[in-house]
Every structure is written in structure tokens, then in C-alpha cells.
Amino acid sequence: MRLDHVNIRANDQEAMRDFLVTVLGLRVGERPPFDFPGYWLYLGDTAIVHMQGTDRDPKEAGWIDHLAFGPFDFDAKRAELDAAGIAYRATQVPDRPLRQIFVIGPEGVKLELQCPDGVKP
Numbered sequence: 001m002r003l004d005h006v007n008i009r010a011n012d013q014e015a016m017r018d019f020l021v022t023v024l025g026l027r028v029g030e031r032p033p034f035d036f037p038g039y040w041l042y043l044g045d046t047a048i049v050h051m052q053g054t055d056r057d058p059k060e061a062g063w064i065d066h067l068a069f070g071p072f073d074f075d076a077k078r079a080e081l082d083a084a085g086i087a088y089r090a091t092q093v094p095d096r097p098l099r100q101i102f103v104i105g106p107e108g109v110k111l112e113l114q115c116p117d118g119v120k121p
Contacts, residue, residue: 005047006067007117009054010104013039019105023113024069070114074099074106077106077113 010016010088017039020026026049027054029042038052073089079093089102097117 002024005050007050007052008067008109009052010109011054011059013037013051013053015106016051016109019109022041023081023086023103023105023111024093032110066110066112068112070113071119072114074115076103076120077101077115080117 005100008016017028017096020041024041024043026041026043029047031038031040031041031047031050034052035091036052038050041049041051059064077100078088078090083103086103091100091102092098093100099115099117102110103113
């Protein structure tokens, strides 16, 4: 079993798309011709994030706590985020060889970037 995709509802789809592309290195790709606007964001040949609009109050935070992606090289990802001017919080998972980088994007979406020890670009 594997995670197929995550669906995100966003008030500002373009801001959310740009955030996910910048932080995760995803690319915008082909999407079926649904009768509502949205984006499919790809990692390689797989659309792992599906996005659509929402009728929620723009001040309301997202409906999910966070999305976890990985693995990433800890130092390389921090350098990328610093260069892009994106704030983050780094943590060490207790009793595990795993560091995490948390970033908050548009509309309160929180991403966890998993950085196992020993992962290099």
C-alpha cells in the first residue's frame, strides 16, 4: 500500500500551487477536464497533490494538520528554503535518526519534510 495523492482545498489556488512547487519541487501537470478549476501537482509521473477551490472563509485555516513528504537532505532543504525566504521550524524526532522541517504555507497548510540521517542529494 502507498499514498496515492492528497487533495487540498485552497481559497487562493495559485499561491498554494506556487508554495508546493517551490518547497517540494513538484511540477504542475495534466489534469482531467473537471467542471471546476484546480491543479494536479506531480512528483515524477505521479500526481500526488490534487487541488481544488473552496467556499470556506479565507481567514479559516486549512482542514488538515499537515502533509508529510520525504526523504529530503536536511542541510540541502534548509538551504533551499533560506534562499526562497520561506520560514521553517526544524526538529529532531526522539530516539529516531530522523529530523523534520515544518513549513507553513498559504491558508495555514503545514508541511512536514522528513529528513532521515544519511540522505544526500
